[in-house]
Amino acid sequence: MNSLKKILLGEQGLVVIFAAAFVIVSIFVPNFLSERNMLGLLQSVVTIGIVSCTMMFCLASRDFDLSVGSTVAFSGMIAVMVSNASGSILLGLLAALLAGGAVGLFNGVVIAKFRINALITTLATMQIVRGLALIASDGRAVGINDPNFYQLALSRIFTIPTPIWIMILLFIVFGFVLNRTVFGKNTLAIGGNPEASRLAGVNVVRMRIWIFALQGFVCAIAGILLASRITSGQPNAATGLELSVISACVLGGVSLAGGRAAMTGVIVGVLIMGIAENVMNLLNIQAFYQYVVRGCILLIAVLLDNLRSTAAGRGRV
Amino acid sequence: MMAFLEFRTISKxxxxxxxxxxxxxxxxxxxxHGLMGENGAGKSTLIRILSGDQSADTGSILIEGEEQNYRSARDAFHAGVIVIHQELQLVPELTVAENLWLGRFPGKxxxxxxxxxxxxxxxxxxxxxIDVDPNAKVSTxxxxxxQMVEIAKAVMLEARVIALDEPTSSLSSRxxxxxxxxxxxxxxxxxxxxxVSHRLDEIFRLCDSLTVLRDGKLAAHHLKVAxxxxxQIISEMVGREISNIWGWRERPLGDVRLDVRSLSGPKLRNPINFSVRKGEILGLFGLIGAGRSEMARLLYGADNRHQGSVSIxxxxxxxxxxxxxINAGMVFCPEDRKFDGIVQGRSIEENITISSRRHFSPFGILSPKKEAALADRFIAKLRVRTPSRKQDIINLSGGNQQKVILGRGLSEQGVKVLVIDEPTRGIDVGAKSEIYEILYELAASGIAIIVISSELPEVMGISDRIIVMCQGRVAADIPRSDFDERNILTAALPDKNAAGTI
Structure with missing residues (x-):
């Protein structure tokens, strides 16, 4: 019992849980292991996966971002509308990235410079940005005029859809940033002890602003790919995304108390969220039940985080 | 006559x-009854045991001849013992009356x-x-x-023993x-x-009897303060033999390295001037609240200064x-290692390289090799005892954590000034000597060092010069040849200038 506990709460605990779940599901759920289903599964976690990359930084520095779902919808909307208006997809994408980055920058400045609680700030921007998306589109979906826009999501490289490649690329980039750059290590240091980091010469305010700006920018990438996949800009897209993303991160061992994060963990967390949803779909479980399951997963994730912190000998701050 | 409150062979x-x-x-x-002693003499520990906050290893407390073996603050409270701490324990957003009834509101x-x-x-x-409106919010x-309200609460709870810990430290004279x-x-x-107080005037004015503690031992017990x-009391507070764990030796001093001109800040209203020379260890002594740590934080820019200049x-x-x-060559090791020093949950390596890694990271990309080499160099140089540089810093002893934080500062390039606040707090004796040795080595290499400590023997043992602070001012500047415990402590005690401005 004790050794089992050790494994489950240890560094590799999540990977063990994931592997076990994967094997069980492969055996008992028909069609799960097929190539088509696997690609579908990965396709379905692209948005969560991409946004998790930067949410990981946000949580690791002891911050929080609830506005990601709205930002994804808003920037997707911008991409479509600007492309339609200007006739240039490139311009649309650029505008979307700028818009996403601007939302993040705004969050960062308010939170770090004016010292407003991140939860409250992003709760506010979450609604403001969603509102902007609805106002811009008058509440309706906006269709894409140029069919080339679809190609972003539909095209394949070595038989694997482009969005999956982009997600993998971002996993690699942000894994590198976290572990091998001053930016990543400073992020973890801020989360571990902000005052000590400040006294050690880390510019904590600027770091936090950058982390949020980056988060907004990456949300825009996710928003563009989502818009391309659903062939339109939807003002109501990606509602509740923030919860799935935070669940995935926490499930992946990112500590809500800050200072602890690993890219591999987050990837596994994302896949667990994806598999849970995929399996429920394959088993024809009604969508209503899926909410309950998702909530349960979040609870378990937080419980695990708490147990892990206690096991690591440091209380929640 | 039976003693009402008795401490019997208490050890901790x-x-x-x-x-x-x-x-x-x-x-x-x-x-x-007064309780006096230097910082670290054991007053606070004794009060904590009396309040049930901590329990003694051996010995007991008797109230009206009855042995108390309470285990928590709650038990102490039921026994009629109430301790009023320096940080008051009232709920600011409730009224005075509500605070006094808190936990057992009257009503149905x-x-x-x-x-x-x-x-x-x-x-x-x-x-x-007590002239306070019961309907006033405590925050107003x-x-x-x-403090009056807190005492009133103690009275309402029918306390038999009220302990006051430095009650006047934040009060005006009125x-x-x-x-x-x-x-x-x-x-x-x-x-x-x-x-409990540092202020001799108050002790003479208020107290009937007095106990003096020194180094955790009973130094004197006076039935009549008069x-x-x-x-006599001062010599009872300081009268210890000076053992030679310090290992101080003469060093050549160079030109002025750190120069501080009319520096003032939030808690240091009066401008402060002083300088430290190359290779010099300056001790900064003062009682708690004298402004030592505030000064250190101002020097380093951790807090915002009002005016003045600091130059290296x-x-x-x-x-x-x-x-x-940091860029100018100043390094700071803060007083509170846990809150301002260590980055919990991260490795020794990361804790050492946190500020210097930017120097060997082109485009912000780290070099694991260089980082490891740097960490290993300081682990060896400062003799940090750990199985690996990858160890979480939280697992190290206090002394080793202190060495890591020292290493963090020293791994910067061109360190010229080191400000170290309470270098050996919570560190055992062996590690203390090691840290002193490191400080001497650094000084010998030309670094100007400011050591802040509330332990007088330590300051006297390792400094070339001592600045005594009292109530936010420099009270004395004493060269090593004139070190004398009594003079230093007298300069540090606030009541000598009670007739002064504060």
Whole structure:
């Protein structure tokens, strides 16, 4: 019992849980292991996966971002509308990235410079940005005029859809940033002890602003790919995304108390969220039940985080 | 006559420190009893044991001849012992009356009988002579008034023993007067007051009897304060043999390295001037609240200064920015390792390289090899005892954590000034000597060092010069040849200039 506990709460605990779940599901759920289903599964976690990359930084520095779902919808909307208006997809994408980055920058400045609680700030921007998306589109979906826009999501490289490649690329980039750059290590240091980091010469305010700006920018990438996949800009897209993303991160061992994060963990967390949803779909479980399951997963994730912190000998701050 | 409150052979040790050994004394009913001693003499530990906050390793506390073996603050409270700490424990957003009734509001079925609530408190406040409106929110009251409310709470709970820990440290002289007359009143009602203070004037004025602690031992017990003198008490506080764990030796000093001109800040109203030379170790001594740590934080830019300049080798450092101080060659090891020093959950390696890694990271990309080499170099140089540089810093002992934080500062390029606040707090004796040795080596290499410590023997043992601070001012500047415990402590005690401005 004790050794089992050790494994489950240890560094590799999540990977063990994931592997076990994967094997069980492969055996008992028909069609799960097929190539088509696997690609579908990965396709379905692209948005969560991409946004998790930067949410990981946000949580690791002891911050929080609830506005990601709205930002994804808003920037997707911008991409479509600007492309339609200007006739240039490139311009649309650029505008979307700028818009996403601007939302993040705004969050960062308010939170770090004016010292407003991140939860409250992003709760506010979450609604403001969603509102902007609805106002811009008058509440309706906006269709894409140029069919080339679809190609972003539909095209394949070595038989694997482009969005999956982009997600993998971002996993690699942000894994590198976290572990091998001053930016990543400073992020973890801020989360571990902000005052000590400040006294050690880390510019904590600027770091936090950058982390949020980056988060907004990456949300825009996710928003563009989502818009391309659903062939339109939807003002109501990606509602509740923030919860799935935070669940995935926490499930992946990112500590809500800050200072602890690993890219591999987050990837596994994302896949667990994806598999849970995929399996429920394959088993024809009604969508209503899926909410309950998702909530349960979040609870378990937080419980695990708490147990892990206690096991690591440091209380929640 | 039976002693009302008695401490019997109380001992208490923390890892590496014998905080109290074999303390026995008794206090009679209706007496104000003083408790004096230097920082670290064991006063706070004794008070914590009395309040049930901590338990003694051996020994017992007797109240009216009855042995108390309470295990928590709650038990102590039921035994009639109430300790009023420097940080007051009132709920700011509730009214005075609500605070006094908190936890046992009068009324039925969960509905508060607000008339009883207010009227009982009003009567009680009038009875003991405290002029505070029971309906006032605590947050609107001055610190002094809050303290009165806290005492009123103790009276309402029918405390038999009230311990006051440095009660006047944040009071104006008028507020102190009110407090003193209140204490007299409580005393005449038969309550025991245990009065902990640094201020000799207050002790002579208020206390009937007095216990002096030194290095965790009972140094003296006076049944009548009136029969002793100020000088006698001071020598009882300091009279220890100086053992030679310091290993200080003469070093050549160079030109002025750090120069501080009319520096002032939030808690240091009076401008401060001083300088430190190359290779010099300057000790900064003062009692708690004298402004030592505030000064260190101002120097480093951890807090914002009001005015003044700090320069290293003649070049002024831009203010209020730790990073600028680092770039100018200043290193700071903060007093509170846990809150301001270590980055919990991260490795020793990361804790060492946190500020210097930017120098060997082109485009912000780290070099694991260089980082590891740097960490290993300082682990070896500072003799950090750890199985690996990958170890989480939280797993190290206090002494080793301190070395890591020192290493963090020293791994910067071109360190010229080191400011180290309480270098050996909570560190065992062996590790202490090692840290002193490291400081001497650094000084010998030309670094100007400021050591802040509340332990007088330590400051005297390792410094080339001592600046004594008192109430936010420089009270004395003493070269090593003139070191004398009594002079230093006298300069540090605030009441010598009680007639002064504060």
């Amino acid at each position: 040790s923390y890892p590496g420190v014998q905080a109290l050994s074999d303390i026995s004394f008794a206090v009679e009913k209706g007496v104000v 079925a969960g509905i508060i009988d607000s008339r009883t609530l207010v009227e009982t408190v009003r009567t009680k406040l009038e009875e003991i002579g 009251l001055s610190i002094g008034a809050r 507020e102190s007067e009110i407090l003193f007359s209140l204490i007299e009143k409580l005393k005449s009602n038969g309550t025991i007051i245990l009065y 029969d002793t003198t100020r000088d 080798d003649g070049v002024a450092i831009s203010p209020n920015n730790p990073k600028a101080a």
